[in-house]
Amino acid sequence: MHHERPHTGRRRNEATRQAILDAALRLLGESEGASVTVDAIARAAGVGKQTVYRWWPSKGAVLLDTLTERSALQVPTPDSGSVRTDLLTIVEATFRSAQDPLTAPALRTLVRESAHDPHLADLLRTFTARRRDAIHAVLARGRERGEIAADADLNLMVDEFYGVFWYRFILGHAPLDDGVAARLTDSILARH
Known part of the structure; x- marks a missing residue:
């Protein structure tokens, strides 16, 4: 049997x-x-x-999966009814997550290795696209409520946030703290 x-x-x-x-x-x-x-x-x-x-x-895929799970836990996608509050929440959480002593080396390794690994580069684009979509949704809700101009370029606003984030994260020339998060949030929203 x-x-x-x-x-x-x-x-x-x-x-x-x-x-x-x-x-x-x-x-x-x-x-x-x-x-x-x-x-x-x-x-x-x-x-x-x-x-x-x-x-x-690949090893990079393991690391990306790890960061994807961590980002889902550490970077919220709030809907408080205020675009400034929601955007600030995400910016602060992103900055804090990137400072985590476990997350930061993994993220730096992914960025470095994705330059030489096309499969990992595709996975990293997927990871960042999810984060971009979350911020875009917050901004779109703000536009629907009239907090952001109807003709505002939401993709450019998302790029403004991530441009500052990646530039400071990779080069390490300036802080990514709550004060910077508040100033960046206000700067992005003030021009749109």
């Missing part, structure tokens, strides 16, 4: 997947810019390398 192995179920698979994501983020935070390999991620998560590749095609 043939006995099928009991199905391990989604819970166990999800726990393993989460262990891999947590290990990748932790290793990046500890690496101080050094390369983190899939082997190292698998060892830290207590799984085989093939388990990592079952869910992700």
Whole structure:
């Protein structure tokens, strides 16, 4: 008589997947810019390398998935009824998330490696597109309520935010703090 192995179920698979994501983020935070390999991620998560590749095609894809999950938790998409309040909430949360000692190295690694990995570059574009869509939605609601001019270029407003964010994040020449978040929010809204 043939006995099928009991199905391990989604819970166990999800726990393993989460262990891999947590290990990748932790290793990046500890690496101080050094390369983190899939082997190292698998060892830290207590799984085989093939388990990592079952869910992700590359190390960069693991890191991006980690950041995507973290950004969903750390960068809200509010709808308070005030475009300034909602935009400021997102800008502050984005700035704080980028300062996180675990998130910052992962994000810098993704940006660096996406320059040499077309697949990762596509994944990073998808990640940033989701964040752009969230801000665009906040601005569109503000326009619908009359808080932003009907002819305002919402895509340009989103670019103004991300232009400052990426420039300061990558070059590190100036802070990304709550004071800057408030001034940037007011500057974006004042011209539109």
